[in-house]
Amino acid sequence: MITEKPLILVVDDEPDIRELIKDILEDENYRVVTAEDGQQARQQFSQITPQLVLLDIWMPDVDGISLLKEFKEQRASVTILMMSGHGTIETAVEATRLGASDFIEKPLSMAKLLRAVEQALENQAKQSALQHEQAITPVGKSASINLLREQAERVAGHGMPILLIGEGGTGKHCFARYLHRLGNYANGRFIELSPESFPLDSLKLTSLAQSNCVFINDVGLLSDEAQSLLSHLLESGQMNSCQLICANEHSLERAILHGEFAEGLLYQLNSITLNLPALRDHVEDIPELVHFFVDLQTTQAGLPYRRFTVAAQNRLRNYPWPGNVLELKNIIQRLLLLEETDDIDVEQIDAALQENSTIAAQEDGKINFDLPLREAREQFERLYLLHKLQETDGNVGKAAKLAGMERTHLYRKMRSLGIDIKQS
């Protein structure tokens, strides 16, 4: 079998460096696309779905760290290597925290660059095997998670569309994969479609769906055209040979009220609805989740083992977790990676949580001028969007118009800034 070499996007504003990297990588048979600034990089990233991105930090229109954050939010599985001539330890730590796989210093040694690319792709393959295995049974012994697992076992395999509702990071992907594994279509593929990548061609969609499990996350963000197509295919039975699972962060009734979601489609999707609880509503599961993630990260991703003291676990139980299980998982990963002690105690947890909530906590309407520019900008964006949402009575469509943004972009932005529409 001939497998195609990975597709790499090289983002650098210096034409000589761009071309040099391209030549070297192409000599190794990688497929390479280049971008000279942030705008081009965004376009390429969404159009060609590269497996790996080599990203310069300093560019004229947007800095590489902001792009890294955006790309990771759009597609967590992408591997990103940062390149910089004036990298400080702080920037490297920040880049790692945001999910960069490596940090390559300029002037570039081409041998080092190639090694870093190979290594990162190898890690990516391991991680994706890990993800694959992560068709795990969702962890937790609380009444709500027990009930959800039971419901999932009962409904999987009936072939009816399933709707998952839960805040960001509550485990919608995790339950979707679990449903896939339990159901009749377990031998078929698990195909995730985002509103941006939703095929508007009915033939393409039905052939993708054939005997597979199709997961549409953020279904509330489907365009009107995509909603009509999906509704039509469901109505005409053309999606009968697949398990359709849709997910959304909020119940869709509000979107219907605002004219953003078709009521008829909701009834086609919601005969089986599973509601995923926020982590703050099942904190009793936190110690088991901590155990699970430490185990996963140490045995499968090779991070060093560290023990979370009882006091540390207790501290984790008393935090509100706006980003839910995903936030807990990231904090654990960060602590395993960046700390150096065998035991993780309360102080280390506090420091990590503090860092996570600096931006979220700023709700007094004031910008903190002591913050670095990036954080201050996030703080401003957050206040600005909250203001727009208040002005429009929580109508995201109208707020997007006022802010001059696409509705899907606004949703993504809100998510990255930790804005919950219900609280805004």
Ligand SMILES: Nc1ncnc2c1ncn2[C@@H]1O[C@H](COP(=O)(O)OP(=O)(O)OP(=O)(O)O)[C@@H](O)[C@H]1O
């Ligand atoms: N009950 C659970 N047991 C084990 N792992 C979990 C559980 N819930 C979530 N996770 C893990 O936490 C991470 C975040 O969960 P997931 O991606 O499923 O959330 P999500 O609701 O789909 O997030 P988003 O709304 O941001 O798309 C994943 O790695 C997932 O495997």
